[in-house]
Amino acid sequence: MIRTVTETPRVWAAELPAHPGEQVRLQGWLHRHRALKSVSFLILRDRTGLAQVVCAAPEELEAAAALSEETVLEVTGTASANPQAPGGVELTGPVIRVLSSRAEPAPFELYRPVVPATLPVILDHAPVALRHPRLRAPHEIAAASVAGFRDALDALEFTEIHTPKLVGSATESGANVFSVDYFGRRAYLAQSPQFFKQMMVGVFERVYETGPVFRAEPSDTGRHLAQYTSLDAELGFVEDHHDVMAVLRGALVGMVERVRARAGAACALLEVELPEVPERIPEIHFADAQELLAAHSGRDPRGEPDLAPVDERWLSEWAVREYGSEFLFVTGYPMAKRPFYTHAEPGRPQYSNSFDLLFRGLELVTGGQRLHRYEDYLAALAARGESAEPYAGYLQAFQHGMPPHGGFALGLERWVARLVGAENIRLATLFPRDLNRLAP
């Protein structure tokens, strides 16, 4: 694809061991520069990994002497077998061409196996810090995850949609929205594509979107971001939320498979253990979960309308013990804690046809069946003391015939953070935005 000045082909660093004896060309960043008495080792980094370049002749040493780490180089030379080199092959007899400015020292040493920097230093210097293989790896896992999500849903005939991030009313959750000066009027940044994806079930039956959502989250925790990437799906003609859960399971399978196939090196570097997605993810009703917690966890959460983080952790561990599953569906959350468009549980109207998916102790996905009859929407809004007027556009879909449907939303950064064991979700976000951070 890339034209070359010389005829020597570019070889990826990770593939150097496959070319012993050949004349090759490497391109990348000077990851580490180790000058010994009579020899200099240049470790070159490209998107695939590291390769060692040996400078021994006087003109090679002279060329290497001036090079600072992170300077971008093109190095042509011979791939030479050396059992002591990483991968068993190194590049000798190098001719070095400098492609960038002379690089200034990075804010921390990028070649250290463990990142020698605090989170603020990392985030303040993200354009450079992300070059550290351990800091880059989560984003390779993220990219593969999203691709796997789309693969799985494409195979189920879902249609990808692109919906507005600028909306006219702050209706969906009311609080924590960003307001925008929209040609002199007030607009808001969408907190989710919820309404749009539901409306589009009326058009495409099955839709997904992978895009940014915005929360003016005033709390500065390790779990919250002002912008994150939401993997949203919605499908029509369901019987209830179990059909949605089956699609979600398929999406998870696609994500794990693609991560395994495309981000294997990143997983190996971070020692990620990919989860098994069971044929049938275990499921417990909210009411049963409360009974279980009361009987065994040492806490009695009965009467509370939601699960506390400590309860989620306990249930997650219980699912591992009981079913060998790192995933657990908790279904039937009380209607009181779910949004107005939630479908109640037939026969037990205080509960809902909704679910959360717990993964390794944390809620990863929220979803459920939605109301689909126009009159049910009017009733639900009236019951909450809300006017239907701000919802006029959304309600059009239901006035004109909508099938039973449901969907879910999965937070990409949260998924990646769980996979790589990051305590702070910012380590799974290229350029996090939060209460205090708007740059770089």
Next chain:
Amino acid sequence: MIRTVTETPRVWAAELPAHPGEQVRLQGWLHRHRALKSVSFLILRDRTGLAQVVCAAPEELEAAAALSEETVLEVTGTASANPQAPGGVELTGPVIRVLSSRAEPAPFELYRPVVPATLPVILDHAPVALRHPRLRAPHEIAAASVAGFRDALDALEFTEIHTPKLVGSATESGANVFSVDYFGRRAYLAQSPQFFKQMMVGVFERVYETGPVFRAEPSDTGRHLAQYTSLDAELGFVEDHHDVMAVLRGALVGMVERVRARAGAACALLEVELPEVPERIPEIHFADAQELLAAHSGRDPRGEPDLAPVDERWLSEWAVREYGSEFLFVTGYPMAKRPFYTHAEPGRPQYSNSFDLLFRGLELVTGGQRLHRYEDYLAALAARGESAEPYAGYLQAFQHGMPPHGGFALGLERWVARLVGAENIRLATLFPRDLNRLAP
């Protein structure tokens, strides 16, 4: 995937002709209701197409009588061969179950082959109007296009990224940005992922993003949107802009192939002629284009720093005549009209290593080689009288070593509008946002 109450399998409308003689179950919207004297025809619409249901027995006619168009139905019956039915098979002996509220009349008749509504009516009623097969089809083409774009770049080892849409300074183009109240500070909606994708070349070498961008475009034309979907790519270790153009060509091939494979019915319905992407897309330098226009078009644009729309149309037609290509690269645009990060043309510094791709008379893509040396950025900003300070985050990447690189941005809605021959880009946008429109 979908559990069913009955054991009868759901059949897609488009697949009904493959099941003659079988008991089948259809689900969809009542697209059209034609009541004759002794028989009623129900045309059911699902995401794949239309199917005819025949009601003849008294109880069938009675069940059908109350049904309004757009009501969602489940119909079980026998797939019966009938040469006069669409596709040669219709559903007879129907048992009808109503799945939705009784639908109110749509704002226009959705079953008319040509959309019997004006653009404002369509946009005001998008949740329903998009159900018209001709209005839905562009979005099926859009979904396939984006998938093809990603396929092509994934195959070239690009990494998908997700970048902030909230930025701290309105630096990139200055004008036409939306401002956001960000926890009491001022933030802006990103007009493009330009700076982020460049920075991420330093991490992943090759990146792409498919996401929303925002322009506070004060002009209300058929070509501009306040939010659109930008297909962005950026790659390192290029010799010049021609390497970028080669990647763009590959992306276009992927897009056209995937549209052909996955949106064939939509293309057929709209009589879309998919373009051939030539092995080598013809290319003309800006200076040569001006000479050509002066000599042949009846206009003399020499001395002007950009091409007028009429010139783009003429050049596009010229490329068809001369090369049989619906695509034409115009390269070397004057530096004066390109952003500060643009790389000049070696030896002719008034021109740039940039390009536009014209497609069917319009600019579809803009791209080029970028500066990659820190000192060049400082000089470029100084030459424009700009302080480097607001660019501090961005410039970090160049301080710490960046390879020669370039990229491009393709507007998804513009591509789809060209393909389907839509005069107004809003017909290629699910819920357009513009000077006057913020809902539905």
